[in-house]
Amino acid sequence: MVKLAETAIAVSEDETGAERFDRIYCELRDRICLLTYPPGTVLSEVALAKEFGISRTPIRRVFHRLEFMGLVAIKNGVGTIVTDIDLKTFKQIYDLRKRLAEMMGELSPIEITPDHIKTIDDLVKRTRDLADKTGAFDELALIANDLQQLLSDLTGNAPLCEITELMYYRVARIWYTFLPQFGWDKAHAGQLNELEEIRAAMVDNDIRSVGHYRSIDLQRMLTLLGRLLAEP
């Protein structure tokens, strides 16, 4: 059973409409990214409406947002289907993300605060604690999500931040699909290595290097993947 971040959050009584929209949107987005809904899954408006105790209308709004994010395809008369990504597009997005990562340090960089350091320290610790927990890929994925969130906070150029997140969530589930094939030790070591590189750059208040390391790690991922696909 996949543990979802939002599951534990109690729904407040006086939740506003926009808040509820965000809550459900993030919930479904995470379910897709963590493969609770693997590619090809048909999502039902009525079923989800019932689950969240509302009508189809707000669910449809969330669906259209997910469609715009590229996570689902809405087909009239058929259903709303979790999308898959072909390898060519996957590589294109990774190439793009590498460039966007480099830009993080170059376009309106911001100051790194102790809070940021605290966050990255926490992520490093969480990852270290997973060392012997072979196969906990879902927890690795949650850490990756939080790292992306941290990098977003470090991105001073708001539109750059926005499209970086867009591209991250668009391929997150595909990355997650391949993760187990790398083997636990390699996957875990890779994540830990990236976190520690980024942490070191953050301690030096060197955002440019943060982006640089991120970019290198994306390339590393591409290389690993290429090797994996070439072998069999």
Add this chain to the structure above:
Amino acid sequence: MVKLAETAIAVSEDETGAERFDRIYCELRDRICLLTYPPGTVLSEVALAKEFGISRTPIRRVFHRLEFMGLVAIKNGVGTIVTDIDLKTFKQIYDLRKRLAEMMGELSPIEITPDHIKTIDDLVKRTRDLADKTGAFDELALIANDLQQLLSDLTGNAPLCEITELMYYRVARIWYTFLPQFGWDKAHAGQLNELEEIRAAMVDNDIRSVGHYRSIDLQRMLTLLGRLLAEP
């Protein structure tokens, strides 16, 4: 009276739902970008529903898309308001667009076809014909839109193409706001110059230079704007 591209297009009888959505979306997007609906305008769901002869539901879908594109802000109980952009965000987007333009030639560049040359030739001609038509800023804007469309066609990396367009439309109306302040001759000469530079690069089948010139012109725009804002 602003001449809109879609206005002349006859609505086909057997138009599918998705086609109608695109048609209305493009129509409203252009109205916003060409300042038919200047920033601050309150758009009415019922009025537009009546204009297009449909109910509020599909109009609402278009509104939510426009909101996601950053062109309107939907406020419960108030209305759907055409957004404005502060100068800081404007500059951030231009900085970003400069980088994205450079990438066009570097990420999966495509071959330039005679059709592409034909399109740019046409744009150059249209611009030349405007030389003595002082004050035809709206036609200049339509040409700028078509140029952006052409550059999208030349972008092999699909996600890059997508976010480039996103950023273009987000600031297009702001650019259009400042255009008259440059004076007709300067605005017209600038546009023509960009088109001819890009055309020359295209004839050489040199996409990298196409992106480079685009980037340079975005910088030129920023410089002009900075001078304009510094003077008074």
Add this chain to the structure above:
DNA sequence: ATGGCGTAACCTGTATACAGCTTGATTTTA
């Protein structure tokens, strides 16, 4: 047995009534 057709089940799309929110004008009250 098999090919084609019709139909039922299920999906999204649309229209519409109603609820909830915001705002500003109007009325009431100190």
Add this chain to the structure above:
DNA sequence: TAAAATCAAGCTGTATACAGGTTACGCCAT
């Protein structure tokens, strides 16, 4: 007179019934 409360108008948000599209199953004819 001024300030506060009230109300009305207009907006978006939600729920729901119905329309339209797609698919797959089953039936029938060949």
